[in-house]
C-alpha cells in the first residue's frame with residue numbers, strides 16, 4: 001500500500017498512477033493542512049459526508065445462487081452472504097467469494113434513490129452539492145460536498161447514518177397513539193404527505209401491506225381483513241382507526257416494518273469515519289476491471305452498470321476455472337467450467353480480476 005501522497009494537479013496524479021499501476025486507487029474524503037505528513041500531524045480540517053451502499057450489506061434473495069463463504073478457521077462452507085460468525089466454530093474470519101448480479105445492483109440503486117430522497121427533503125442537502133458514483137463492483141457511493149457539513153465529527157455523522165437507517169425509530173414518538181374518545185379506544189397516526197419519517201412511515205405501510213400477511217406476523221383474521229380491503233379507499237382516509245381487529249401493537253409492529261422498508265441501507269462505518277479512504281472516480285476497480293464512475297442524477301434510473309462502466313476493448317483468450325452465468329453489455333456469458341474461451345476483453349478481465357480465470361499466452 002502506498003499512502004499519504006498528495007498531488008498538486010491531475011496530470012501529476014495520472015503520471016503516478018501510470019508508474020505504479022495500482023489494482024485499486026483511493027482518495028481521502030478528509031481535508032488536511034499537510035496531507036503528506038504522518039497521520040497525527042496532518043491537521044484535519046474536515047471531511048466530505050459520504051455514503052456507501054453495497055450489495056454486501058443487502059439481503060437480496062439471489063445471493064445463495066451467486067455468493068459463497070468459507071470459515072478461515074474450521075473450513076465450514078455455505079452459500080449466500082457470509083454470516084457474521086461461523087455457525088460451527090464461532091470464529092469471525094470469513095473468506096467470501098462474491099459475484100455481480102443484476103438483481104443485487106438494482107436493489108443497491110433503489111437504496112441509493114431512497115437515500116437521495118431523505119438527503120434532499122429531510123436534511124436540506126442541495127442537489128448541486130451531491131454526486132453519485134458507481135463503485136465499479138457491487139454498489140454506489142454518494143458524496144456530499146458542503147462546507148457546513150464538512151466539519152462534523154463522528155458523533156454527528158453517526159446520528160445522520162442512524163436517521164437515514166430509521167434506527168430505533170419509535171412510532172409512538174411520531175404520532176401513532178391510542179386515544180380515548182368518549183369511552184371508545186381509537187388509534188391515531190401520521191398522515192400521508194407529512195414531512196420526514198411520519199409521511200414516509202405511512203407510505204411504507206402501503207408497501208408492507210401489499211406483502212403476504214403471514215410474513216408480517218398478522219393473525220389469519222387480520223390477513224383476511226387486509227385482503228378484503230379496497231386498497232384505494234383504504235388510503236383515502238385516515239386508516240389507522242378503520243381496520244377491524246388492528247390495535248396499537250399491530251400498527252406498531254407494521255410501522256417498524258414500514259420504516260425498515262423505506263430506510264436506505266447504508267454502511268454506517270463509512271459514513272461515520274472522518275478519515276475515510278474511498279475509491280477514486282475514473283479509476284478501474286481491481287475486483288472487476290469495471291470503471292468507478294460518476295452517474296449524473298438525471299441518468300441514475302437508466303444507468304446500467306454492466307453496460308456503461310465497461311473499459312476494455314478487443315478480445316482475449318482465458319482459461320476459466322469456474323464462473324456462473326453473467327451479462328455484460330447486451331451479451332450473456334457462461335456458465336463456464338474448466339474451459340478455454342475467447343471473450344471480449346471486458347468479460348475476460350472480469351473473470352481474471354475475480355480470480356475465476358487465468359490468461360492464455
Ligand SMILES: [Zn+2]
Nearest residue numbers: 071074086089
Ligand atoms: Zn468455523
Ligand SMILES: [Zn+2]
Nearest residue numbers: 062063101104
Ligand atoms: Zn444478486
